Amino acid sequence: MSIPPLSNALQTKSELPIHKYKKEILDAIDASQVIIISNETGSGKSTQVPQFIIEDGCEKNKKTRIICTQPRRIAATSIAKRISEERNEHIGGTVGYQIRFDRCVNKTTNLTLTSSGFLLRCLTTSKPENLYQNITHLILDEVHEREQTTDFLFILAKEAIKWHPNLKIILMSATMDCKKFDDYFGGCPIINVPGRLFDVDILYLNDIIVNTEFENNAMDALISNQNELLLNVIKRIHTKEPTHQSILVFLPGYDDIMAQKRQIETKSEMENYQIFILHSGNLDQSRVFNPMSNGIRKIILSTNIAETSVTIEDVVHVIDAGKAKEKQYDPLTESSGLILKSISKACAKQRAGCAGRTQNGYAYRLYSLQQYEEMEEYTLPEIQRIPLTEICLKTKILAPYISIENFLNKGLEPPPRENIRQSIELLKKIDALDTDERLTYLGNHLINMPVDSQLGKMILYSIALQCIDPVVTIVSGISHQDPFVLSFDQTNQQEEATETTDEIRKEFISPIHVILFAGPAHLSHTILSKLDSSGNDINALTDDNTTRFNLNDDWTSFNHMSFQPDIDELKMLETLCNFIKEEDEVEKRKKIEKFQLKKDSISMDTIENFFNEPNVMWK
Structure with a gap:
């Protein structure tokens, strides 16, 4: 892999406190699979450590491909642009970024900045071995934040170094508990970078x-x-x-x-x-x-x-x-x-x-x-204070032959046992897992949907029951706290819009009522478009084909799903349909009556047959 040489780097780089530790950092990376870099805020670690590795690879003519995770999208994009500027290059060349719905990389990119959530999604939608074989260094930055995705990546990184001896893991933060990380990875070099450029x-x-x-x-x-x-x-x-x-x-x-x-x-x-x-x-x-x-x-x-x-x-x-x-x-x-x-x-x-x-x-x-x-x-x-259904599903993709509880107990600070068990029971209840904690066909599809598992099942049911517009509208209201676009430049038009927004907020008790009032058709189309494109950029980090969830796929992709709707779930869907705000009351009544007739004739066999012959059920 060819690496363009560094040219015209900014002179201020050499003034950063971390620059004095360049040789020590590179020597530690060569000597150990895992290293920890602890530093003062503003010492330059996020922009300089990846460049140290790129420059070292260029000088020694070594294959170098780095993935660096950040806790947030804005950090990934801004750091990628900063490094490109320091290297006097265009973004998307040697250095690029890849986040959900946005990418700026090519096949020869040596350093890819991404969010920890996006990297985890890549690992769960393709074979992790493909990613580990194609990269040389994995940098986990700002690990002190301890997001659930970051803690999950710690488990995967610890497992990966057992099978990929050439993979290097670099953990970085200004405020991490170094001893805890050192104990977790079984002893590794810790480089403390004191001092900062400004007081x-x-x-x-x-x-x-x-x-x-x-x-x-x-x-x-x-x-x-x-x-x-x-x-x-x-x-x-x-x-x-x-x-x-x-x-x-x-x-x-x-x-x-x-x-x-x-x-x-x-x-x-x-x-x-x-x-x-x-x-x-x-x-x-x-x-x-x-x-x-x-x-x-x-x-x-x-x-x-x-x-x-x-x-x-x-x-x-x-x-x-x-x-x-x-x-x-x-x-x-x-x-x-x-x-x-x-x-x-x-x-x-x-x-x-x-x-x-x-x-x-x-x-x-x-x-x-x-x-x-x-x-x-x-x-x-x-990971100790949130629901774990999404993490439990990802566990079964990455470690199908081990129990979810045993896998999560490998973490740096495992979540409470009661949280794990409640999440597993919920996934079994919605048929995402079977009684032996194996992923069902439904569970495999729910993993690829960017919504909560229960809401994802609602969407899939609504396909069978032909009420996808209202259900996706409901799901969009539940998934997002505020349906309004946050625009902060108050032009006259936007000031009027803000006043209208405030009035709507007073009238309706929750975001879901606001969305239903606004009109389901447009919002449903928007959400479906996002669902349809949610995986479009995943394969760029791994250079292989990945399985993507697409609501427009052939119906036969759902043939083997085990749908078992009970009467309560069907009543819930009827209730959702009754929420729809129609301009024409006559059309609204017709829809409700039609849905009631269809619901009364629904049996489990009918729903299963629907996924084989979708056009028969609703003729």
Whole structure:
């Protein structure tokens, strides 16, 4: 595999703290299959370590193909572009990225940045051996975040090095528990990279109150109302500091972001600024990296999406609210939801590091030093606090001859036994697994659907019952918390749309009602298009053909599925159809009556026959 030589790299690369450890890192990679790199935030590991490996392969004429995972899409794309710029190359050549619905790679790409979720999807939709044979290095970056996909990849990586002696695994993070990872992989070199290029001054709540220069009688009100406190910190920075220094504000979620945005626009009396939003629902995130015109300050309101591996060069001031929303699962009630919690010390360190990437910075923590000391050292691994149905299905693809519980117990910190057993029982109940924990034909299709297993089964049932439009509309409402596109540039037209959106939110009790009100036909077409294309880019990492789920495939692909609908499920589908908002009440009544007649005549044999002869059942 030919590797283009490095040319015209930026001079600042040699100034990064990690550059002094280049030889030590490469020697450790040559000597061991697994190495751990622990460093200060901003030392340059995410952009430089992959380049060290590429340059070493070029000098020694060695085959080099690297996959580097990041916890989030924006990190994968921005780092790939940054490395390409440093190498003076176009993105998609030596360096590229591949994420869901977006790719910029070719057959000769040596370094592919991707998300951990996308890599796991590649492993479960093709033979893992094909991927391991085609790559030389697997870099797992920001492993301290401990997403469920990352923890699952730890198990796969540990198994892979047993059978692929030439595969190298590099684990990187600024705030990981190195001893825990070292013990898990059976002892491996740990390279600590001290120091950072720029300093960050950290101010806690007491310092912030003093610096805002408020009188004593206003302090209690400020402390009790964090939005007001945050607004005053932003105003002070905007009036006292140069406008080319951007402000990054970490907030728990979308509602908090929009509330703070309204505060700034209506109460701050500030001028010459522009607000940017970093949120998973914001489709246009790349604009936040663009420099501003002279005299305009950039104010970035973000969730924890900007916490790791995202370098916004002009950020000097970071304001940390100290809270984040985590998905929590309660095995007693078998329900999950987003819980507002204090962040960990590791997350606080990551957030502060965002202020000192390219110049000295300031971190304003809206909590006291005592509150910081009471925080957990690390965030609880996601695999221990969420439902495991998706992971259980993936386990049976990658390890079909071992029980799910035994496989997951190989993890760094295995999930609670009760969570595993409840997930397995649910998968058996919906016929995704048989009584011996083997994947059914239905289970094989559910793995490839980008929705929850129960919702995926609903969609497949709706094909048989010819009510796919309303069911896919329902599924889209359940799968997404908010059906509205998050556009934050308030033109007059968008301001009117926002007012309409707020009125709709008041009228309807849940996103699913909003979607049904909006009209199922258009939304169903959109969701089906996404389902149909969900696997289109998977084979680029492995260069082989993969099995893809396509709702337009021949009906015979469902011939051997074991569908066993009971009367409750059929009643549920009838109820879903009754939710449909039709413009013509007569047509609505006809549909309901027709569905009732069809439902009354449905038997298990009829449904099984439908998948052999789909056109017969509904004539």
